[in-house]
Amino acid sequence: FANPDLPILGADVEYSVVQNSQIYGNLTSLGPGQYEFELNSTAFIYHGRYDLQITADKLNYMQKSVTIALKINPINTLINNKISIVQPESIKVGTSKIFYFNYTTATTPALGLSNCSTAFYEWQRLDDDGNVIESNQSDLIELGNGKYELDFDTEIKPIGSYTLVVSLGQINYIERKAIISLEIVPRDINLILPSDLFTNNIIEIISGNYLNFTISLTEPLNNDAPLTNATVWISFQGINHTFNENGNGTYSISIEEAANIQTMLLTESINSRIFITKTNYTFSSDGELITINVVPITMLGLP
CATH class of the missing domain: 2.60.40.10 (Immunoglobulins)
Structure with missing residues (x-):
């Protein structure tokens, strides 16, 4: 905060977030014309783009404001230690195959993410020409500590080609997907x-x-x-x-x-x-x- 080249002491400098009136505070003076503040991303309910406004004011001085574009990124995650999965799978008709997924943070050590707001899979059955002849979706089964189970009841599914798309996500965390190309073949x-x-x-x-x-x-x-x-x-x-x-x-x-x-x-x-x-x-x-x-x-x- 300067006038225009001379540092201004004793100013009242405040910050606020335009999209959230609950996030505001004062900057701390570090010395002539210098002020700082610390903004913790946990103060934001959701990730996304925000406008951070900083206003400086002092008696007998013109008030000044500056707006900073602020982006809060979602927390990085992994699914089975990868950012995505594309998995071909072939099983004999009448046999059971259960798929398992770990949804974790990308930190070390990884933190399993439970009670996800998004935890389901969609599936399609395809004919020989790749046309969809049957489709549906169902929830994944949560096993705890970020582990999820997909039971497609393969033992009762007819011979054919299937595509399964798994989605796992939590608020403020990156959603991850897995694609399984499943072939149920004759014995x-x-x-x-x-x-x-x-x-x-x-x-x-x-x-x-x-x-x-x-x-x-x-x-x-x-x-x-x-x-x-x-x-x-x-x-x-x-x-x-x-x-x-x-x-x-x-x-x-x-x-x-x-x-x-x-x-x-x-x-x-x-x-x-x-x-x-x-x-x-x-x-x-x-x-x-x-x-x-x-x-x-x-x-x-x-x-």
Whole structure:
């Protein structure tokens, strides 16, 4: 505070915030023409932009004011120790997957932020072309000390592509988001050929005999438990033949037409493919390739 170049002593210098009449006070004189004050950001209810007005006055002097643009920033935060999360995730249909998030200050040590005013997730289900066919939102489950749980009930969701957007925020703290690209995919099927009949997917039968064998189906995701109620067929010389289910994860086939393949001198090899379908399960679209070697009978009646 000067006149205009000479320091002015004993002036009354005050500060106030235009947007909040509760924030005001006096400046302390440091010496000729110099005044100071300390403004704590905790005095502000919300972060944002404010006008800080400083007014200097003294008897027989013209009053002067200056306005300073003041910005109160929100407190920096992290979600799972990052400023944002973009996470691809793939799980098998019928299985459970729970997601967890830590919402903390970016300070050291970090402070977990509980009772957030914003703690929810939005989700969309997409078709093969990326169009939204289903959407909704739900609250996150607070576990305490800044920890939050997202239970999407994946075990009952159908196969498909999902996008989940998580929002965590608190007043005067930076809001953070996480994006999860979730793929719920079919479960795998394991096909086991009988080792006493097959070697490297090759089976031999004597010319004139039926083609008979039994396979086993298991589910790797379920500790190779027997897989029942599947539809199994084999393509043999252009004709599909369906396996009969035995009820314990095994399936049997008997192809009479194989007896029509007569060979006298040379072994005849026939390639066939086994196909399997079951809702919520996947098997190679090319099927399982097997080779049937039809062995001729010698003049002595032996193969």
